[in-house]
Amino acid sequence: MKLITWNTQWCRGVDGKVDPARIVNHARAFADFDVLCLQEIANNFPDPRLAGSRGENQFAELSTRLAEYAAVPGAIIDVPDEKGGRRHFGNMIFSRYPVGQVFRHLLPYPVDPGVNGMPRIALEAIVSTPFGDVRVITTHLEYYGKKKRIAQVEALRTIYAEGSGHARFGTIVDTEGGPFHTRLRPQATIITGDFNLEPDDPLHARMLEPFDDGTPPLADAWQVAHPVDPHPPTFKIYEKEEPDEPEQHCDFIFVSADLASRVRDVRIDLKTQASDHQPVYLELA
Template identity: 50%
Template structure:
C-alpha cells in the first residue's frame, strides 16, 4: 500500500500557474500511489480569492482525472459566492481501494479575536486494503491560531480513541444493509496532513501521547500514534516540506506536514520519502509505503 499526502496550494505552482494535471503528473512520478490525500483543494474561488485560479472545481477535476479511484471530498469552507454558487475549500482523499465508510468531522473553531481563521475538518475513511481495514484521516489544522490548533489536536485524539473503543467493545451489530449496517471499525490508522506546527512543537508530542483507560493506566484498546518518519529514522531531522522554493511566501523553509501511524501499523511501514524536486506547490509531497 502506497499513500501520498500533499498540500497542493489549490494546484498552484511556484510559477503561479494553477494546474491539477501537473499535480497528478508529479504525484505519479513519485510513486504508483494507491491512496492520495490532498489538502487545500479549491472550487469556485477565482483570483484574487485564490491567486492564479480561474474558479475551477478542483474536487471534480481530480475525480475526473483519476477515474479508477473513489473520490471523497470535504469542504471546511462552504460559502455563498457572488454568482449564487457555492465556494468551497478543503481536503480530499482518492482511493484505489474500496471505501467502506466515510466520516467528515468538523474540528473545533473556538473564538480567537486576535487572528483571522477558517473552519477546519478531519476527513476519515475506512479502506478495504490488502493489509486489512485501515482508517485514513486527512486534515489541515489552523495556521494563525495556536488556540484553535490545540483544540483541533485534542479533537483528533478523541475521534481516534472513539473509533478504537468501538472496534474493541462493539457487540450489537446490524448486518441487514440498513443505515445501522456494521462495517469494520479499524484500529490501524494513518493520520496525515498539514498540521501547521513544527516537529519540536508541543502539539507534535501531544498527538503521540498514550491514551489512558479509566484507571489512568495505558489503554490496551487504543494504539498510540507515531510519527512515521521518526519511527524509521529516529532523531534524524524531517525533510523540509514547506517553502523549499517559495521564498516570497516563506522566507524560511521548514516542516509542518507529517504522516502519523498507529502503533499496531508500525510493523508494516517500509519506507517514507519526500519529493524535494517538484515545484508544483509551495509544499513537497510525502509518500508512505506499507507492506505485510
C-alpha cells in the first residue's frame, strides 16, 4: 500500500498560481500511490478570499483528474456565498482500493477569545487493502491557537481509541443492510495530515502515548522507518512570510502498532513547489 499526504494550500504553488492539475501531476510523479490524502481543498473561494483562486471547484476537478480512484470529500467549511450558492473548504481522500464506511468527525473548536481559527475535521475512510481493511484518517489541525490544537489532538486519540474498541470488542448485531447494519471497524489505522506542530512538541509525544484502556499505541511512521534521522522539513522551505522564518516539520503519518511492522518506506518530496507544503509518502507491505 502506497500513500501520499499533502497540504495543497488550495492547490496554490509557491509561484502564486492555483493549479489542481499540477497537484495531481506532482503527486503522480512522486509515487504510484494507492491512497492520496489532501488538505486545504476549496470550492467557490475566489481571490481575494483565497489568493490566486478563480473560485474553481477543486473537489470536482480533482475527482475528474483522478477518475480511477474513489473520491471521498470532507468539507468542514460549508457557507453561503452572495449569489445563493455555497462555499466549501476541507480535505479529500482518494483511494484506488474499495472504500467502505466513511466518517466525517468534527474536531473540537473551543472558544479562544481574540485568536483566529476555523473549524477542523478528521475525514475517515475504511479502505480494503491487499492485507485487510485499514482506517485512513486525514486531518489538518488548528494553525493559530494552541488551545484548539490541544483539544483536537485529544479528539484524534479518542476517535482512534473508539474505533479500536469496535475492532477488538465489536460484535455483529444487525445484518439487514439498513442504517443499523453492523459494520465492524478494523484495528489497522493510519492518521495523517498537517498537524501544525513540531516533532519535539509535547502534542506529538501525546499522539504516541499509551492508552489506559488497552488500545494499541500509535507510532510515527517516519521514526519507524528512520529511527536515527531527524524529520525533514515539510513547510516553509520555499515560501516564507519573513526571510528568516525557520522551516517547519509539521506533516506526519501515524500508524497503529499492527501496521508499524509493515512500514517499508517513508520519504518526503523536498523539491516540489506546487504547494507551500511538501508531500509525505508511506509504503506498507
